[in-house]
Amino acid sequence: MTLGLFDDLPATPQAPECAVVLRGLALPQAAALLQAVDAVTAQAPFRHLITPGGQRMSVAMTNSGALGWISDRGGYRYGSTDPTTGLPWPSMPAVFRQLAHDAAEAAGYPGFAPDACLINRYECGTRLSLHQDRDEGNYDHPIVSVSLGIPAIFLWGGSERADKARRVGLWHGDVVVWGGPARLRFHGVRPLAEATHAMTGALRINLTFRKAG
Numbered sequence: 001m002t003l004g005l006f007d008d009l010p011a012t013p014q015a016p017e018c019a020v021v022l023r024g025l026a027l028p029q030a031a032a033l034l035q036a037v038d039a040v041t042a043q044a045p046f047r048h049l050i051t052p053g054g055q056r057m058s059v060a061m062t063n064s065g066a067l068g069w070i071s072d073r074g075g076y077r078y079g080s081t082d083p084t085t086g087l088p089w090p091s092m093p094a095v096f097r098q099l100a101h102d103a104a105e106a107a108g109y110p111g112f113a114p115d116a117c118l119i120n121r122y123e124c125g126t127r128l129s130l131h132q133d134r135d136e137g138n139y140d141h142p143i144v145s146v147s148l149g150i151p152a153i154f155l156w157g158g159s160e161r162a163d164k165a166r167r168v169g170l171w172h173g174d175v176v177v178w179g180g181p182a183r184l185r186f187h188g189v190r191p192l193a194e195a196t197h198a199m200t201g202a203l204r205i206n207l208t209f210r211k212a213g
């Protein structure tokens with residue numbers, strides 16, 4: 001994929017209603033992040049959640065941190081235990097916490113201390129339809145989203161589902177941050193094209209950090 005085919009998002013916090021893309025910010029920590037993902041998933045394996053409407057999500061998910069995002073027939077929510085094991089979610093690895101803090105600061109949100117890290121695992125063909133992140137206790141804190149492995153096309157929409165979405169290419173190590181007036185923007189991920197990456201094989205791993213409680 002070449003960048004020219006895509007829309008762009010600013011690299012500095014100049015447009016408050018927009019997300020910021022910090023290209024390659026996570027590259028130095030990528031190996032440590034993926035090792036930490038393995039440690040988390042050894043305790044809390046990836047699983048395909050069921051939407052409230054009864055659909056199996058194509059993206060596999062798990063969590064680390066005091067709170068984890070879950071979905072089932074009862075709705076979308078955060079909980080302190082993994083419903084699969086009944087145990088607390090694995091604690092948030094220090095390398096996760098530090099990167100989330102530093103990325104938020106670089107995007108103009110100092111002092112970010114997430115209590116939830118949703119880990120998404122995308123295989124080729126999987127997608128995340130346009131949605132808002134609105135299950136958190138308040139919207140005062142930003143969202144920090146870290147891309148690892150094979151590339152994806154991120155959809156950056158508007159405040160209404162029907163608004164035209166920009167198509168933003170995201171590569172291994174890229175970090176997207178949005179908050180403030182952009183906090184409730186619709187966003188999603190296009191079905192992933194087939195690809196392989198030296199560190200993840202045919203997978204994309206996304207870490208989404210939030211302050212949920």
Ligand code: SIN
Nearest residue numbers: 120145154189206208
């Ligand atoms: C999300 O919206 O929860 C994840 C976005 C992504 O995978 O880039």
Ligand code: FE2
Nearest residue numbers: 131132133187
């Ligand atoms: Fe989201």
